Amino acid sequence: MAETINWAALLLTIMASVGLLLSRDWHWRIGFLATQYLCAFFMLQTHWPISMAASKLVAGWMACVVLGIARLNSEKRGEEDLSIPQGRLFHLLISFIILVVTFAVSLRVTTWLGISLPIAWGSLVLMGLGLLQLGITLDPFRVVIGLLTILCGFEILYATVESSILVTALLAVVNLGLALTGAFFLITVEEERI
Numbered sequence: 001m002a003e004t005i006n007w008a009a010l011l012l013t014i015m016a017s018v019g020l021l022l023s024r025d026w027h028w029r030i031g032f033l034a035t036q037y038l039c040a041f042f043m044l045q046t047h048w049p050i051s052m053a054a055s056k057l058v059a060g061w062m063a064c065v066v067l068g069i070a071r072l073n074s075e076k077r078g079e080e081d082l083s084i085p086q087g088r089l090f091h092l093l094i095s096f097i098i099l100v101v102t103f104a105v106s107l108r109v110t111t112w113l114g115i116s117l118p119i120a121w122g123s124l125v126l127m128g129l130g131l132l133q134l135g136i137t138l139d140p141f142r143v144v145i146g147l148l149t150i151l152c153g154f155e156i157l158y159a160t161v162e163s164s165i166l167v168t169a170l171l172a173v174v175n176l177g178l179a180l181t182g183a184f185f186l187i188t189v190e191e192e193r194i
Helices: 002-022 026-044 050-073 088-113 117-135 140-159 165-193
Strands: none
Touching: 002 026, 002 088, 002 117, 002 140, 026 050, 026 117, 026 140, 050 140, 050 165, 088 117, 117 140, 140 165
């Protein structure tokens, strides 16, 4: 049963991560980010107690709310996409390449760490597509989403080797700190444009 949930969470993680790259509307991006945190909750509950996994979900959704409110308050008139290559086909092709590479690497990670394939692949997909998000954009909103995606993938992988409550709390604080920093930059950049 747990393995089926992990495979379903992996599939939803892949769809949400690719959706983050392809979407142009910030509402959808917040929704995809919240979906990633929900999938991380299901993947984490196989290694952590449900209360610790729920803290990851709550911290992630709080980060989504902070970013959503900041984006709503800094609503741009003619929203321009500041990604370097702007074609959706390019983003889809690079996403596919990252999926293939992370699958190959996750086969090794499963033997090194002794974890299941969906958890290893899901965490590596999040880290890979988060790095891609960072590499192709100049928009502070998408940069923060990329950083949160990388951190979410890292936390899933780290949860397999460490189950400390203090580390979980510190990672939740880092998530919220990144969201607050991103909100600050969103509002500051918009005020400079006015």
